[in-house]
Amino acid sequence: MSASTLKRTRRNPAPALKPEQGRGGSSIERQRRKLLVPFVGPAFLFYTVLFIVPAIAAVWISLNEWAGSGPMTFVGFKNYIQVFQDPLFVKSFGNTLLLLFVVGAAIFILAFAMTLVLRDMAAKKIARNVIFFPHLINALVFGILAGFIFNPGGMVNSLLKPLGVTEPPAWLAQDNIFPLIMATMVLTTTGYFTTIIMAGVDRIPPYFYEDCALAGATALQRLRYVILPLTWDVFGTCAVLWTISSVKIFEIIWVFGGSSGAGLPPTQTWSVAVYTYVTAFSGMSTPAYGAATASAIISLALVTVLVVLLRRAMRRDAIEF
Amino acid sequence: MSPNFRFSKALAVLAGATLALTACGGGGASTSANSAGGGTVTYWSMWKVGEPQQKVMANAIADFEKQTGTKVDVQWQGRTNTKKIIPALNTNNVPDIIDGSESNLDIALGSTGQALPMTDAYNTMIDGKKLSELIPAKFLAVNNIKGKDGQPWMVPYSLTSDAVWFNAEKNPDLVTNPPASWTDFISLLDKQKAAGQAPIAADADIAGYNAYWFVSALVHSEGPGAFAKITADKTGAGWDSPAVMAAAKTVQQLVDNGYMIKGYNASKWPAQQQAWATGGADLLFNGSWIPTETGTYAAPGFKYASFPYPSVAGKPAMARADFTGFAVPKKAKNAAGAQQLAAFLMGKKYQDAEGTDAKVLPVRAxxxxxxxxxxxxxxIDNAKEIYMGNDGVTTAGYMEKNFNPTDDLLFTGKIDAGEFVSQMKEKTIAYWKAQG
Structure with missing residues (x-):
């Protein structure tokens, strides 16, 4: 860092080189301090207004009983107790963890596998685009497509009929929808993370691979000794991104069950985000904003704890190359 | 790459994002400023541009503007309007008038005391009569649209109901001779099944439709309010009644006897109602919107007809009727103009248009x-007693988190009537314990 700072000061002589007497810190430090308020101020202000204040308000609402408008009654931690005692919340929480860990593991295993294959493949740019493509499609399309493919009179059953399958499985039965959602998540998200990890892999200088080839390393050894250590920070960022986004998974569950969003999805598929939404906005009963925000705060806490743990677990000295 | 450089880049991205956000905020604020002003009524409509009801409403509003000189600023928001109004009530950007189903308006305005009494609208003379005399009294007996002050906070303009739908072209006998009791109904289903036809179509992914069967069975045998009563019983003892078990058994019977169309438990709406409209099944127990909803894909020559859910001997004739109508928030800036608009739309001309153009059930008889x-x-005309959808239960989370998931299991044959009743009893006790 100091080297680059020096380089910059030399290149930019005008105000920075004028030394001021009596005050602490180098001129560059002071310059930076001066810029802090105009640069960080506006962003900080908007961040406070748009995120921090609402988050604090949410904590306050979660301690009250409130129908969204009208009188608020302070009830302390009752909403939290109520939410934790609700077997449906526990089930939703479990589903969120399944998405986070099971889908997450599948995504990263597949992403690294594809990275290995894609690096040496001909037409890898096209392949990369094809893999990334599902991520661009709105979840609603998958919801409708699932109906088209798996409905009792849908594509799969029509294809099975000539093969003599007259009693096909109930593909879209309530218990089968969650595994289907998990599979769809893997399909849509793997390409996204493959692309990011590939960008990290592309930075690795080719002579490392040449070294590997000379040493007779297998693809797996290459992954272990070259690719993983040199893309560790990229992987860490991806893991954090996935953790944050997986806890918020909502729309795909919403459109998969319950008639593509016209009704509520079956409770077997609910995630914490869906539970929160239904509690506040089901439109079928008096909104319970207190319980809904309590559930939202719990998932916020979950994300925070997981991200901190993850950062800690993934901490390595960055390798300069 | 130095961390310095990385930091300033992140800052630039953040600044860009902030700018984008402020741009959005600015746009929103300027549009809302336009809506305030003298002689204007702001209306958040539950209809979207292009829907038949929207066309009827737009024509009526044009007449209203011409005759009264009041300008109506309509936002065709669609059904989410009653969700959007809840947070809006905490701000100054509140519409003067909003429409929706009674349950949605009750959740948003009525139950929280945020709705203005519609006394002025009810006292307005429409076609030579007071509006209060034009709405049949039996509707008002159950549809609880009265606030704590005893004044109604809603002016209903149309109804939704339910019925067992069929194609009169294919089953002309049912028009003249519908099943008069549950036993008749079951023998009809047996006959259809014996003829190699699937008797009933259903999209079991919509829990609300599945609930029709149990709730109707209970209400028809025990009277309107019977279901609401057992859900409100904190001890859960209401679920022990033999009538509840009998109602659950009617649902189990449909499943056990195989009257349902194949794959009803594993489809996405509207697959099965489509199958019904194209002749895949004979009957569909669903709402009064079915003719318009399935009209685009029904088989050529399909003639819509229906019969009510089978009645129970010794009980008065019953029908379900849920209101759709207007409410005015207490915070409305032009409440007088809003009430005038609500009353104006109850004119015969517009009620006729609701019936014939929009093909819904108008409130005026x-x-x-x-x-x-x-x-x-x-x-509905013959009914002595009226009941509401879900028997009017809107207690926070009871239906969507407790009843519907359990009823889905019963309706798809995962559990039997006994298991359903004992689970519901347990869930009702737990629900009320958690509510404290």
């Missing part, structure tokens, strides 16, 4: 009606 809905209208 003297309004014209589409031929598809005559059987439903007749059932």
């Amino acid at each position: 003297d309004a014209a009606i589409a031929p598809e809905l005559t059987s439903v209208k007749k059932a």
Whole structure:
């Protein structure tokens, strides 16, 4: 860092080189301090207004009983107790963890596998685009497509009929929808993370691979000794991104069950985000904003704890190359 | 790459994002400023541009503007309007008038005391009569649209109901001779099944539709309010009643006897109602919107007809009727103009248009009606007692988190009537314990 700072000061002589007497810190430090308020101020202000204040308000609402408008009654931690005692919340929480860990593991295993294959493949740019493509499609399309493919009179059953399958499985039965959602998540998200990890892999200088080839390393050894250590920070960022986004998974569950969003999805598929939404906005009963925000705060806490743990677990000295 | 450089880049991205956000905020604020002003009524409509009801409403509003000189600023928001108004009530950007189903308006405004009494609208003379005299009294007996002050906070303009739908072209006998009791109904289903036809179509992914069967069975045998009563019983003892078990058994019977169309438990709406409209099944127990909803894909020559849910001997004739109508928030800036608009739309001309153009059930008994809905209208006219969808239960989370998931299991044959009743008893006790 100091080297680059020096380089910059030399290149930019005008105000920075004028030394001021009596005050602490180098001129560059002071310059930076001066810029802090105009640069960080506006962003900080908007961040406070748009995120921090609402988050604090949410904590306050979660301690009250409130129908969204009208009188608020302070009830302390009752909403939290109520939410934790609700077997449906526990089930939703479990589903969120399944998405986070099971889908997450599948995504990263597949992403690294594809990275290995894609690096040496001909037409890898096209392949990369094809893999990334599902991520661009709105979840609603998958919801409708699932109906088209798996409905009792849908594509799969029509294809099975000539093969003599007259009693096909109930593909879209309530218990089968969650595994289907998990599979769809893997399909849509793997390409996204493959692309990011590939960008990290592309930075690795080719002579490392040449070294590997000379040493007779297998693809797996290459992954272990070259690719993983040199893309560790990229992987860490991806893991954090996935953790944050997986806890918020909502729309795909919403459109998969319950008639593509016209009704509520079956409770077997609910995630914490869906539970929160239904509690506040089901439109079928008096909104319970207190319980809904309590559930939202719990998932916020979950994300925070997981991200901190993850950062800690993934901490390595960055390798300069 | 130095961390310095990385930091300033992140800052630039953040600044860009902030700018984008402020741009959005600015845009929103300027549009809301336009809506305030003298002689203007802001209306958040539950209809979207292009829907038949929207066309009827737009024509009526044009007449209203011409006759009264009041300008109506309409936002065709669609059904989410009653969700959007809840947070809006905490701000100054509140519409003068909003429409929706009674349950949605009750959740948003009525139950929280945020709705203005519609006394002025009810006292307005429409076609030579007070509006309060034009709405049949039996509707007002159950549809609880009265606030704590005893004044109604809603002006209903149309109704939704339910019925067992069929194609009169294929089953002309059912028009003249519908099943008079549950036993008759079951023998009809047996006959259809024996003829190699699937008797009943259903999209079991919509829990609300599945609930029709149990709730109707209970309400028809025990009277309106019976279901609401057992859900409100904190001890859960209401679920022990033999009538509840009998109602659950009617649902189990449909599943056990194989009357349902194949794959009803594993489809995405509207697959099965489509199958019904193209002749895949004979009957569909669903709402009064079915003729318009399935009209685009029904088989050629399909003639919509319906009969009411089978009645129980010794009980008065019953029909379900849920209001759709207007409410005015207490915070409305032009409440007088809003009430005037609500009353104006109850004119015969517009009620007829609701019946014949939009093909819904108008509230006024003297309004014209589409031929598809005559059987439903007749059932409502004949009904001595009226009940609401879900028997009017809107307690926070009870239906969507407790009843519906359990009823889905019963309706798809995962559990039997006994298991259903004991689970519901347990869940009702737990629900009320958690509510404290």
